[in-house]
Amino acid sequence: MALRNAVMAALLDGEASGYDLAKSFDASVANFWRATPQQLYRELDRMEREGLITARVVRQERRPDKRLFSLTETGRSAVRAFVAEPPGRPTTVRDELLVKVQCADVGDVEAVRTALTARLEWAAAKLARYERLRERLLSGRTEDEYYAQAERVGPYLTLLRGMAFERENIRWGETALRVLERRTGTAARAPEHTAPPE
Numbered sequence: 115m116a117l118r119n120a121v122m123a124a125l126l127d128g129e130a131s132g133y134d135l136a137k138s139f140d141a142s143v144a145n146f147w148r149a150t151p152q153q154l155y156r157e158l159d160r161m162e163r164e165g166l167i168t169a170r171v172v173r174q175e176r177r178p179d180k181r182l183f184s185l186t187e188t189g190r191s192a193v194r195a196f197v198a199e200p201p202g203r204p205t206t207v208r209d210e211l212l213v214k215v216q217c218a219d220v221g222d223v224e225a226v227r228t229a230l231t232a233r234l235e236w237a238a239a240k241l242a243r244y245e246r247l248r249e250r251l252l253s254g255r256t257e258d259e260y261y262a263q264a265e266r267v268g269p270y271l272t273l274l275r276g277m278a279f280e281r282e283n284i285r286w287g288e289t290a291l292r293v294l295e296r297r298t299g300t301a302a303r304a305p306e307h308t309a310p311p312e
Contacts (some may be wrong), residue, residue: 125189125265166188241277245277
């Protein structure tokens with residue numbers, strides 16, 4: 115999948131500046147796609163040249179002018195065409211931490227445990243961010259009410275997948291730390307992580 119498809123998915127929520135898009139990319143599509151701000155800005159320029167998006171300049175006092183991007187009809191057609199394509203193969207996991215864990219028996223177990231602890235903290239922070247976003251999306255409604263009333267349910271469904279992914283990262287990380295602790299006979303240094311109930 116190309117970055118542009120994720121950008122167009124984010125722009126389905128309405129126009130956004132490059133800065134706002136880069137900032138909100140974490141909240142809208144980061145649970146399934148990652149990009150640096152530089153990659154995002156380059157892609158916005160390409161997409162504008164290709165007519166997938168359009169930009170309007172908003173003049174600002176005491177700040178640089180900003181460009182607000184929105185999907186063109188060509189862009190919306192590209193989104194529809196992308197959605198209609200059969201998906202490619204499921205993504206495979208390419209994670210350096212897993213290679214380190216694979217080698218834990220012959221390497222520096224303490225270094226692996228430190229890396230696992232850092233990953234647990236990262237996953238817990240992401241899950242907390244996703245939980246806050248979920249509360250904002252629901253805005254006091256039940257999930258059933260949201261599904262019946264929301265203009266779009268796709269962002270919520272992908273958010274649920276991102277939350278499930280981070281919960282599983284936490285479960286696996288805690289298991290790995292417990293096993294390594296038993297193998298080495300040392301106390302785990304990992305903080306307590308309690309994944310919210312699904």
